[in-house]
Amino acid sequence: MPPRVDREKCDGCKAEEEPLCAQICPGDLMVLGENKKAYCRAARDCWDCMSCTKVCPVGAIETRAPYQLGYHVAKLIPMMGTNTITWTCIDINGKVERFRYKNRTT
Amino acid sequence: MAKDLPKDLKDIPTEVIETDLLIVGGGNAGCFAAIEAKKLNPNLRVTIMEKAHISRSGATAAGMDAINTYIPEGKTPEDLVRWSRSQVGGGPIREDLALSNAQNLNEAVEDLEEWGLPILRDEEGNAQYRGGWDVSIHGEQLKPIMAEKAMAMGAEVYNRIAATSLLMDGDRCVGAMGFGVRDGKFYIFRAKAVIVSTGGACGLYKSYTSDATSSHHQTWMSPFNVGTGYAMGIRQGAEMTSLEQRWVATRTKDFCGPVDTISVGYKSSITNARGERILQERYAHLGGDKAPRYIRANAPMEEWLAGRGPTYADTTHMTPEEVKDMKTDYLNERPAFVLFLAARGQDITKDPIEIYGSDPYVVGGHTQSGYWVDIERMTTVSALFAAGETAGGNPNKFVGGCAAEGKLATRGAVKYMATVTLPELDTQQVEREKERIFAPLLRGPEFDGVSQTEMEERMQRLMDEYAGGTSQFYRTNEERLDYALKHLKMLRDQTKFLYAKDLHDLMNAHEVIDRLDVAEVLVHHLKFRKETRWQGWQTRSDYPDTDPKFDCFVESRRNKETGEIEMFTRPYEQIVPGDRYQP
């Protein structure tokens, strides 16, 4: 499940040594490129845990379903609150589903 | 951020860190181990060595939707052991470990709740059980919560350090070695006791989802857990148990995501292309819907093999509210599955969720593969303790159980280290290891060799075809296993041709090397158990029935001098009375 980085929005976390997505990826797959933008070095190795997508402060990362498994332009967008997470899912027919639940009690 | 590759071992700096308790692998069990250690003695130096970043590393990276298990009101730890035993077809299991785990289980789960994990409770405050033993949670933050607690308690965390080998003093483990995936340094951790909690081993077998482009890691289990912990112990002659009891499970087809959520949580039966409810139809004598796990894992595959596929979890009866709840569960554990359904525009009340068997894994939190440990969780290597999925003998630990194992292993380790002093550093040993670690990187960009991807794919197809992978519907036989051993030997010999072009590659290269070591032992285990006791997990076409001679544990140990894998058995001991085959 390759993460797709929007190069317009990505600011490489201000080109600090390790952007947030690179810090968090359990597979060490996100990396800061020469153009100071983040990218996934091996889409085939992604496990789609979506940690990168959740952590990006400018919302530049999108997790996409590989085309082998599903069809194009479906979206699943997490939005991190303080103790709550919201998910918006838009399927290929444009149907929108929304989910919200607490992910921390304190 | 291209770094200049070192040209010589001398260019690679070494960091030596001394600590009291070293925890290799900062996952669920590892974090709990660290927390428990600091609780027992705040002055203890506790160090976590983690390949990724503990906030999201390991199998719980995306979260969890349930804690299986948590003993409900009215049930006892013995009840849990009985259930666990029956789930693996009566065992044999290490009932001593299972009992001590069950006795510490609820405390671990309650810890998590106190630290902020939302456990779903009803108006009266009772936890909502979805099966007999599993409680629903909103666990999207499960891993960060555990990781933060470990840090808050004062554990020293070294992120992005890949462990490669144990540090030994004769037969005693005195630490571990590895390298920095970001800084490229050689790391030596010296410790009075070591807990290895690196999780299970995924990617020994080729996943059927492994198409070329974007789905290589479309596995149920975390593909970043490769069995390094097992491999490090194997290389030092540690005794392993029950590796032949591989974990194979029914999973959503192609996506390879969890299915218990649906089948158990929403009572969706497994059906085949004809709409037959398989478990009731064909496995009623084994308990039907409550049949042991491996029956449920294998059932869809048998249907496919017999030409009655595809197979489904029948979700057509679910109400819209239930669908929403189910998707919320998935969002907590494997969120991309919701995306998967959306990418097909799939309405599961009309199109049920397709299921299939997964590729086989070695994961001691679900089955009982792993290190042979004593009641203190010490392995057969002195001062080396195993916690969580790395420890064998006790299946059905899952999240709660692995957390409890972390605590237990720490208690064992802390008791042990009271009398320990650290020896001088064995410079020859560390030099050898440093050379071994960095060899692929130092071979240089012009080296005519093999990439880790190539070697990994070769190994995975070998295991799949010859050691009972999904393409073979988990079946294997003596001749194929011998073939596998022969080629695994060649592969292991060919690791000298591995090259790495950067530190990430180097990490992947060592993952392949570790997987090969585990695969070899696994195949020996499969060879040795000449029966079929847990169909699917361990199917011998040449020995299709159970043989009472093998009502025991199958053990292995690598001979450090010869490198040969020695196989033997240990007897099963029933501690909790009752019918082994009934919960």
Add this chain to the structure above:
Amino acid sequence: MSKPVPKIALFIWDPGERLARGLDLEALLQKFSKAKGVARAEVIADPWSAAWFASIKEDLAAGRIDRILWVGHFTPQQMKILQGELQPAGLNTFLHHWCDLEEQGILLAGIDQGVRNRKVLALLEMALARTRLLEPLEPLELPASEAMLIIGAGVAGIHTAASLAELGKRVYLVEKESGVGGKVALLSRFYPRLCDPHCGLQHALDRLHASQLVEFHTLATVMSLEGGPGNFAARIQKRPRYVNEQRCNGCGVCTGVCPVKVPGAPGDRDVFPQAGASPQPDRKAIHPAFPLAFPPAYVIDREDCLAGCRECEQVCPAQAVELNQTPEEQVLNVGAVLVTTGWDPYPLDRVAEFGYGRHPRMISNLEMETLLGAELQRPAPDFLGSGLREVGFIQCAGSRDERHLKYCSAVCCAVTLKQALTFKELAPEANCYVFFMDMRCPGFNEELYRRARDQGVIFIRERPTSVKIDETTGKLNIRVKDPILERPVRVDLDLLVLAGGMAPAEGTPDLARVLNLPQNQYGFFESHQQCHPEESQRTGIFVGGCAREPMNVSQSIESAHLAAMKALKFLQGSVIIEPTYPVVDKTRCDQCKRCVEECPFGSFGFDEKSFPTPDLARCRQCGNCMGVCPLGVISLRHHTIKQTAAQVEALNPAFMGEGEPVILAFLCANDAYPAARAAVDQGLPVPPNVISIKVPCAGSVNNALVADALSFGIDGVLIAGCRDDQCHYVRGSQLVQKRSGDLGEKLRTMMLEPARVRFESLEIRESQRYVDLLQAYIEDLKAMGANPFKI
């Protein structure tokens, strides 16, 4: 091992029964007395009654209550009194929360009663949610130095040092030249009295010596500044003087034997000062300090010496010459820093149309000072030789000019008038012509202009575009069209003074880097122009005089004194830190350093593990770090993200009923909140749809809170702060706009309207605008429909 349950006392104060008329207070009390954590709930008749206070103190002592939620309209003064009364009884001043229902518009006319009731419930739930999470806090007292560092010993620096010393404060005066006095020591006269500047300088020096608390470090520059207000450590580097400061008594015998003569501004009257010549008079390699001969010890410019020469050393009667001196470093521990590094003249050769440098009689106004000063000291019978009869001045030479200095240099008009008057004093028959665009003589300086006109100075309101040199006569020829006479005017000048402007001192960028001080668009040290002109953007570092902007001498002295006054706060031997400072949760911090970059005051340093750590004395507690942190791990104590999140969660998003949107407004304490409050006080028709939370700065609002609000079903989130160029914390408004923009983008991908989140700027009295923008916002939200998350 669970957390202690809070024990809240909930008091409703309703004098005049204004709340009671619109609400059923009894029912509210009934409901909330059973709420989680509430131990006592009542309507209080008189918050000033001794008996009632006694009952609270009893409850506190018995541990029955441990915090208070006050519901009612209390003034800040009243709040302080109540907090003060209860503190001795053991109730920490931070364990109070104030919920003003009226301020939230509960009593405004025309609100449906159902809405009113539900809104009150929401407000009280929110208030309780926050009250439960309050923590007791104590201010910190950090030990501090009582010494002051003043960089730049010009007129502002010296006067301020003297004043501070008189207050008993030790002062380190660091000066890069060998002597003090700066530009003022080069001037011929002060206006308006036309008195000698050295008189004032000397007087200030006398005051300094009297106290003995001022330590001079000349030939010195500041290399680094570590620490924070109250506890700065400034490392200075001193270039060698080659003369022992203690031994030298300034006898001057050395200059007699020194074989090297270095020409300065010529004393020979027949030769005009060359453009760019050093203002220093002729000197030897060893010479008195410059510009003022103070400190009295001489100084050797070693690069002027002849190789191997040791004449001065051999002859010095006090054995004060030390040719082997090396640069020295020293660390000064101070509580505050004042920058009074002054200005440098704008290089006039860049103003190409005049051709400065082509002619010895075309000089700058600063060079004119040297000329006049020399003449005033040693007047000649025929001033400056023969033929000096026609003198011209061109104003705004390089100032108020897009190509050069865009600003007005403030003093050049008065300086020209001063110079013209002085010149007329020395040579009464001379003619002075002033070419100007405007004559800027504000205040009492108008008198200078009148005097100049009375003395016959001719003012021509046109700026020449070129200056011609007459090859035959050697005179400088200017032609303009006089706009009043509407006729061409031509003058042939013996001397032309270009009134050049004041540019930031040459060393400003280096010093700015060392002190980490931002410079403004003109290159001067940035300060807050209206309200806090003496403050830089770095707490504890102040700027005074022309280092800040062009100004005259009196103003320089004033501004530096103002800065010193503010600096006194950090020179008391200890610094009190209000406990509402930011705390970084290092277990969750991933060192992305956004807080470090975005802090408008450069308050963040790093600890030994590279975690960002705020310097509590530098920190101004604006909360922008809390706002920008992508993981929400920084919180201001008493304004934590979790406390605010609890309030947001407690807000019932359906309190307006069907079809009416609910807006959560974060209002900055400085401008937006007073504007909103005034709207209610003025009885303006504030829509009931909005519930507001006061925040220290708009920039302190973290995106996670906005995400929370939307995910709970609130229809719109308003963040209101100061205008971008008026933000009290420099750029809080800007920062939050960028972040909300990013969040808006994400909302769009989620099929939520980005316009649900908006930023508005409000000035402190824009109460009507607040109402107008809310009404427009509500219309927009109605058109969008309810938030789909309103489940």
